[in-house]
Amino acid sequence: MKTLLVISGLALGLAGAAFANNLLINGAGATFPFPIYSKWFSEYNKLHPDVQINYQSIGSGGGIKQIIERTVDFGASDAPMTEEELKKAPGVVHIPTVMGAVVVVYNLPGVGSLRLSPETLANVFLGKVQNWSDAAIAKDNPGAKLPDSAIAVVHRSDGSGTTAVFTDYLAKVSPEWKSGPGAGKSVNWPVGLGGKGNEGVTGTVKQTEGGIGYVELAYANQNKLLMVDLKNHDGQWVKASLDSVSAAAAKAEIPADYRVSITDAPGKEAYPISAFTYLLVYKDQADPAKGQALIHFLWWAIHDGQKMASALDYAPLPGPLVKKVEATLQSITVQGKAVLANRK
Amino acid sequence: MTAAREPERAPESAPARVNVPDRVWSGGLLLLGLAVLVVAAIIVAELVHIGGPAILHTGVVAFVRNSVWDVTRDVFGALPFIYGTLVTSAVALVLALPVSVGLALFLTEMAPPSVRSIVSFPISLLAGIPSVVYGLWGLFVLVPLLRRPVEPLLAKTLGFLPLFQGPPIGLGYLAAGIVLAIMILPTITSIAIEVLQTVPGTLREGALALGATRWEAIRVSVLPYARAGIVGATMLGLGRALGETMAVTMVIGNSPTIRASLFSPGYSLPAVIANEFAEASGDLHTGALAALALLLFAVTVVLNIAARLLVRMSRRGPTRVAA
Secondary structure, three states: OHHHHHHHHOOOOOOHOOOOOOEEEEEEEOOHHHHHHHHHHHHHHHOOOOOOEEEEOHHHHHHHHHHHHOOOOEEEEOOOOOOOHHHHHOOOEEEEEEEEEEEEEOOOOOOOEEEOOOHHHHHHHHHOOOOOOOOHHHHHHOOOOOOOOOOOEEEEOOOOHHHHHHHHHHHOOOOEEEEEEOOOOOOOOOOOOOEEHHHHHHHHHOOOOOOOEEEHHHHHHHHHOOEOOEOOOOOOOOOOHHHHHHHHHHHHHOOOOOOOOOOOOOOOOOOOOEEEEEEEEEEEEEEEHHHHHHHHHHHHOOOHHOOOOOOHOOOOOHHHHHHHHHHHHOEEEEOOOOOOOOOO | OOOHHHHOOOOOOOOOOOOOOHHHHHHHHHHHHHHHHHHHHHHHHHHHHHHHHHHHHHHHHHHHOOEEEEEHHEEOOHHEEEEOOOOOOHHHHHHHHHHHHHHHHHHHOOOHHHHHHHHHHHHHHHOOOOHHHHHHHHHHHHHHHHHHHHHHHHHHOOOHHHHHHOOOOOOOOHHHHHHHHHHHHHHHHHHHHHHHHHHHHHHHHHHHHHHHHHHHHHHHHEEEEHHHOOOOOHHHHHHHHOOHHHHHHHHOOOOOOOOOOOOOOOOHHHHHHHHHOOOOOHHHHHHHHHHHHHHHHHHHHHHHHHHHHHHHHHHHOOOOOOO
């Protein structure tokens, strides 16, 4: 134990000495984009050895709290900040970084592909459709052999951005869902079992014949889960893929502050349960050195950084949106002075 | 050194003069003792401070009695969590107590010393397994077993009881109770062993000399003597069961509902706090979770007081032999 302490003390000391002249930027927030963010931070550090970015994936709620209290240089969140939260932190800008999606996964032996229309999906999670042989499901899947077995709904038990995106979609497509459970990070589920985290939901769905649940696309891809095809706003059946997720941001109307839900977005190829994840920074940076470095990093992230996204199962931002974010980054100032004004 | 010799010289009732090292020593100990109380008081104060607004928003009585937990609408009712905490702990005690006491009796009264040391080792090992490991084991081994064949079998044989009705999901009160039972088993067993070892051999020998069988000797002389200690051991186990978070979250099903059947999914106080705190949105939600923590604190205190009373009552038992 003692040796361990001494060694770690030495290591810390060495690390401290090595980075003594370096810039340490601190951030905290969402867990969902953590894999891509840590990749970005380490790649960016290779390009700019003097800039070190430290990120704690404590959850979106924590990220928002910390940027409000200014205990970090940037926050990160899957859900945009609410009006109430923005009032506590005037001048915070949302920078969309990558996109993710929520997919519906199921466990039905012998059923290799499954389609669910928005109404049916909502009714399953409302507990109104309780059997796989229900006429509503059969209507979406002509010719499929659906077993006469009970549907076991599985949802997240922990508060999560994944739940927020999924329930936001259900609230958009089903008035009954909107007036019932509603949208949020934790809602009052009418039916089902709660699993902790993506792994908890996946574990329960895998174990339960007739199970249906929702997880992040990246997680489903990496674990090769069977995903339900969904009907999008334009009435097309779409599979969840990085392309169909990026497509959801292409035609959606995106306001200047990017605080928008792009679930059920228009577009033929658009996957309906897609969402941005954001970095949160103050529009006027107080610390000159850190502010400069942070803005340059963000510029890099929305350009070069995007190329690393798909390898890690995140959908890159569509081109026109990148142009828009460029303008936003150019408007960020350090002690009142523009940093990227002339950058192209 | 001098302090240690002092009492030898002075008679017991005499010391009227001030003894500085003793004073310092006892003052320091008092301070350390008070520190525990102060920490507890700070915890309560902080929980009241954070949770107060949410409790006032809902109303104290409604908060404890309502059974709807709807965060999006700021509706907070804690009853399903209280119910789940108590039910899973009760299941755990019912399952663990007979096994623990039986095991302790076997090891102290029947087993040869070599067996005792061999068996005691895995018991203490059980106590050292992290709760998340119990949770994973519960999720991947126990729950599938419960789904098929245990729960259907229980429904077939004991299905006339409301406790064993409904679809066999696997995740639920029963799964949580069983995992908790295994977790508190080493606590109760090892303390019960300690307690049973303090039973004077003369009691046993006396009973046997009067012609009692081994079982009768245990029943009339060993168990009554050890009763208070076994109750205490049980309460320590119960304390662990009430507060267990990780393992319970993984197998209870996390559904804030109140159902009679042990097969149904439920929720517990620590589980909901662990699940929702990290992403709690807004002060009211955070506050409601702090209020749940306060409630868990209250439940623990009430049960501990009850345990104390129970221990005191069993000490007054008629067969108690003065030590």
